[in-house]
Amino acid sequence: MQDIDLIIQDREGIIHKVQAPTDMALNLMEVIKMHNLAPEGTLGTCGGMAMCASCQCYAVSKNIELPVKSDDEEAMLSEAFFVKENSRLSCQITITEELNNLEIEIAPYE
DSSP states (O other): OOEEEEEEEOTTSOEEEEEEESSSOOBHHHHHHHTTOSOTTSSOTTOSSSSSOTTEEEEOOSSSOOOOOOHHHHHHHHHOSSOOTTEEEGGGOBOOGGGTTEEEEEOOOO
16 A cells, blocks of 8 residues: 555644555654645644644544554653643654554644
């Protein structure tokens, strides 16, 4: 499989079904930016280094297992706003075939 489908709810509540390549080592934050699903400058302001939480999202899918959170991701989420039990940093989720049909919601920015 070269591309997977993702279902992403933007900050306005609009649901987008997008495709993401699995052969480019992209992360979920880069896919969100690539499809312009968040206003410029409001997502991934640290460049994907798990240092700002601006790319926080909520994993809605219950049947898709995401990679375990790293210590850096856990630390950043412990300091972020709008954190929920299913919060993840989209910059820390690499696009793989296992994520096909993953549903996420982009967390509020402010």
